[in-house]
Amino acid sequence: MADQTGLRERKKAATKAALCEATLRLAVAKGGLDAVTADEIAAEVGVSTRTFHNYFPNKEAAFLHDFHETTAELLDQLRDRVRRQSAWHALRDACISMHIDERYDLTQMQCREELIRNSPELIKNQAGQFMELFAEALGIVAEATGTTPEDLYPRLVLGSALVAMKTSNEDWLANPRGRQLADVITAAFDQLEAGITRPTTTIHS
Numbered sequence: 001m002a003d004q005t006g007l008r009e010r011k012k013a014a015t016k017a018a019l020c021e022a023t024l025r026l027a028v029a030k031g032g033l034d035a036v037t038a039d040e041i042a043a044e045v046g047v048s049t050r051t052f053h054n055y056f057p058n059k060e061a062a063f064l065h066d067f068h069e070t071t072a073e074l075l076d077q078l079r080d081r082v083r084r085q086s087a088w089h090a091l092r093d094a095c096i097s098m099h100i101d102e103r104y105d106l107t108q109m110q111c112r113e114e115l116i117r118n119s120p121e122l123i124k125n126q127a128g129q130f131m132e133l134f135a136e137a138l139g140i141v142a143e144a145t146g147t148t149p150e151d152l153y154p155r156l157v158l159g160s161a162l163v164a165m166k167t168s169n170e171d172w173l174a175n176p177r178g179r180q181l182a183d184v185i186t187a188a189f190d191q192l193e194a195g196i197t198r199p200t201t202t203i204h205s
Contacts, residue, residue, distance in 0.1 A: 016055050018045045020065035028111045033063055033119055060125040063115075067126060070098055071133045078137060082144035087154075090144070091137075091161035092189040100169065101181040110173055134158065164188040 022044035027033040038059055042052040056062040077097050081090035100109075116122045142154040149155070168185040191200050 012055075015045070015047065015051075016065055019047075019052060019055060019062050023059055023062040024108065024112055024115075027063065027115050033059060033115060033122060060121050063122060064126055064129060066104075068129055070100070071129065074098060075133070075136055075140070078140050082140060087141045087144045087157055088161065088189070088193065091141070091158070092164075092185065095161075095165045095168075096182045096185050099182075101172065101176070106173075106176060113170070113173055130162075134162065137162075160192050161189070164192055 019041060022041050023033070023036065026036045026040055026044060030036055036059060038052050039049050041059060041062060042049045045052075052062070056065070061068075074094050077094035078090055081094055085093065116126060138149045138154055138158055141158045142149045142151065145154055145157070147154045165185065165188075168181065168188045171188075172179060172181045172184045187200075194200050
């Protein structure tokens with residue numbers, strides 16, 4: 001029974017991933033997600049539109065599925081790392097451990113970011129996912145630092161870390177040649193840790 005359950009879950013995960021990939025592929029080909037329909041995404045994967053909607057409420061959710069999966073992994077990493085690291089360094093190393101630059105094709109990542117920037121609906125949906133991440137991570141950081149989610153300190157630590165993560169990713173995508181994403185993330189966290197009233201050494205190619 002456990003094996004059957006595991007197989008079903010793997011098949012569901014594979015179908016979700018395939019729908020996510022097809023959504024991005026079609027959005028790139030058609031110049032934007034607005035030009036893509038759920039029917040087309042389902043047909044691309046060889047499933048029914050009903051099956052598509054069993055997995056995702058809309059095409060925006062399918063497009064952002066990778067972001068959802070990555071943030072879930074990030075939270076798991078953070079929960080584990082705060083047991084043996086400061087919250088700040090746990091946030092940094094959890095982000096690095098995602099190995100985003102190794103997991104995804106660079107051109108695909110750049111196209112994805114451009115599509116998001118040009119789509120108000122994707123921006124809105126991603127912002128919603130980001131707020132869910134913040135709320136869950138805030139509880140972890142607050143507990144690790146002996147504070148409460150209502151306190152300024154954990155919100156400031158987490159907010160700064162998430163800005164560092166997002167900015168590092170955007171900076172690396174804009175100029176990846178000769179640089180590792182992990183180095184850019186580390187430099188961003190080091191800069192914030194040192195203070196932002198003056199610049200420290202920046203990672204350039």
